[in-house]
Amino acid sequence: MKNLATVLVVDDMLSNSQIIEAVLEDDYNIILAQCATQALKILDSSVNVDLVLLDIIMPDVDGYTLCKEIKFNPLTEHIPVIFISSEKSEESEKKGFNAGGVDYITKPIRPSILAMRVKTHITLKQVQESLREMALRDQLTSLYNRHYLEDSGKKAFAYAKRHNHNLSLAMLDIDHFKNINDDYGHDVGDIVLKELAELLKENIREEDILARVGGEEFVMLFVRSNLENSLKKLEEIRLKVESLQPHNISITVSFGISQLDNSVENFEELLKEADLALYESKTNGRNKSTVYNK
Numbered sequence: 001m002k003n004l005a006t007v008l009v010v011d012d013m014l015s016n017s018q019i020i021e022a023v024l025e026d027d028y029n030i031i032l033a034q035c036a037t038q039a040l041k042i043l044d045s046s047v048n049v050d051l052v053l054l055d056i057i058m059p060d061v062d063g064y065t066l067c068k069e070i071k072f073n074p075l076t077e078h079i080p081v082i083f084i085s086s087e088k089s090e091e092s093e094k095k096g097f098n099a100g101g102v103d104y105i106t107k108p109i110r111p112s113i114l115a116m117r118v119k120t121h122i123t124l125k126q127v128q129e130s131l132r133e134m135a136l137r138d139q140l141t142s143l144y145n146r147h148y149l150e151d152s153g154k155k156a157f158a159y160a161k162r163h164n165h166n167l168s169l170a171m172l173d174i175d176h177f178k179n180i181n182d183d184y185g186h187d188v189g190d191i192v193l194k195e196l197a198e199l200l201k202e203n204i205r206e207e208d209i210l211a212r213v214g215g216e217e218f219v220m221l222f223v224r225s226n227l228e229n230s231l232k233k234l235e236e237i238r239l240k241v242e243s244l245q246p247h248n249i250s251i252t253v254s255f256g257i258s259q260l261d262n263s264v265e266n267f268e269e270l271l272k273e274a275d276l277a278l279y280e281s282k283t284n285g286r287n288k289s290t291v292y293n294k
Contacts, residue, residue, distance in 0.1 A: 004029045005122050006048060010039045010066070011055040011084070012263060016107075022083070023111045024118060036061035040069065043076050046206065051122050054101075056085040056092065059120065064099040071100035072152060072162075074155030075223070077206060078129070080121045084109065138212040141197035149219055150267070151212035156209065156223060157267040160260055167260035168230035170223040171274040175252045175286040177216040188247050194248035196253070203237050219271070227259045234289045242287075252287035254278060265294060 006029040012015045014034065021030045031047065033039040037060055043049055052070065056063035063083060070076045082103040083096040093104045103117055136148035146154075153169075160167040174180075174196065181189040193216065200218060204210050209221035222230045234255050241253050256278025258270050273292040281290040 005126075006031060007051050007053060007118065007122075008033060008042060008049045009053045010036070010041060010058070010063070010119070011053075012058045013055075016055070016084075016109075019109060020114065023109070024115055027115070027191070028118070028122075035059055036063075036066040036069075040064060043070065043073075043079075047092075049079055050080055050125060051118060052081045053084050054081050054116070055094070056083060056087055064095050067096070067099040073159055074152050075147075077155070078125070078132075082117060082121060084114075085089055107130040108288075141194055141196050141212050142217070144209065144211040146211065146213045149209060149213060150208055153221055153267045153271070156221060157270065160223070163170050165224050166222075166226045167270075168225050168227055168257060169259075169270050169274045170220045170222070170230065170234055170255050170289075171271070171278045172218050172234075172253045172255045172256045173221070173278055173282065174216040175254055175282070180249060180251070183290065184247070184249065188249070192246045192249060192251060195244060196241065196251070199240055200237065200243055203233070203240065219274070227257070229258060230259075231289060231291070238287065238289065254281035254286045255289040256281055256292065257289060258292040261294075 004027065007024055008031045009017045009020050010033045012034050015083045017032045021032065024030055031042055033042055035058055054063045054067060067081045070079060070081060081100060081104040082105060083101045085092065086107040088106050096104045101258060104123055105114060105117060111206065136144055138145045143279065157167065167224060174192065180192055199211065200210055200220070204220060207223045211219050213219050220249065234257065238253060238255065244251060256274045257274035258277060265269050277290040277292040281288050
């Protein structure tokens with residue numbers, strides 16, 4: 001079955017959306033929303049949207065404001081937004097581009113032009129994503145690297161702060177990893193790292209961020225997850241690691257976890273708190289989780 005890109009059409013006039021759907025439905029998965037609130041719920045769900053076609057005049061929030069919100073959210077900022085509007089003034093187009101739009105189409109819709117512009121911007125997005133993936137991935141484990149973590153972490157922190165959302169950060173370290181390298185060699189050490197990375201990927205939500213930040217150090221950023229739920233997830237992972245046996249070697253991991261609150265001023269501070277909590281786990285027996293004590 002062909003894997004089609006997904007286009008979200010946001011227009012309060014259902015007849016307009018249905019015209020667009022008729023033009024694009026053979027080549028894309030089409031999702032319709034009639035207001036900004038519906039659109040944000042869709043974007044906030046597990047649906048992977050590749051492009052947004054956005055009307056300007058809507059009953060709750062106008063298209064410019066919605067576009068800015070899409071671009072502010074680190075989970076949706078890379079989704080291209082094309083404005084489709086009956087507003088034909090130069091000022092309207094400028095506002096659309098200033099809000100973060102990549103294109104501006106005026107009504108009435110010309111089907112062939114709409115189809116070509118949608119195809120162009122989805123293709124550009126796919127190329128850009130491929131290049132970003134190459135630059136922001138750890139070569140050994142294919143997890144995100146420190147650069148990606150720092151960039152996306154700052155954005156996730158700002159978004160959570162602005163919307164008063166929960167945000168937890170866990171740093172983990174393989175216990176006595178140096179001994180594995182010394183006893184079995186670095187090739188085996190690499191196998192351990194790759195198998196652990198796979199386990200972590202399988203046990204983290206799509207909206208969360210997982211990165212390798214050092215030799216045997218990893219970071220998990222839990223979006224919209226309170227401390228209790230994050231600790232529960234870490235305990236599940238800790239027990240699974242005990243049973244992993246990569247290359248028939250028993251391994252354990254230690255965790256340090258911090259949580260966003262009013263005392264934390266930036267992402268770097270959240271990361272530092274988790275690092276300090278991790279150090280406490282390692283000095284108090286390892287193979288455990290420690291919450292940063294403010």
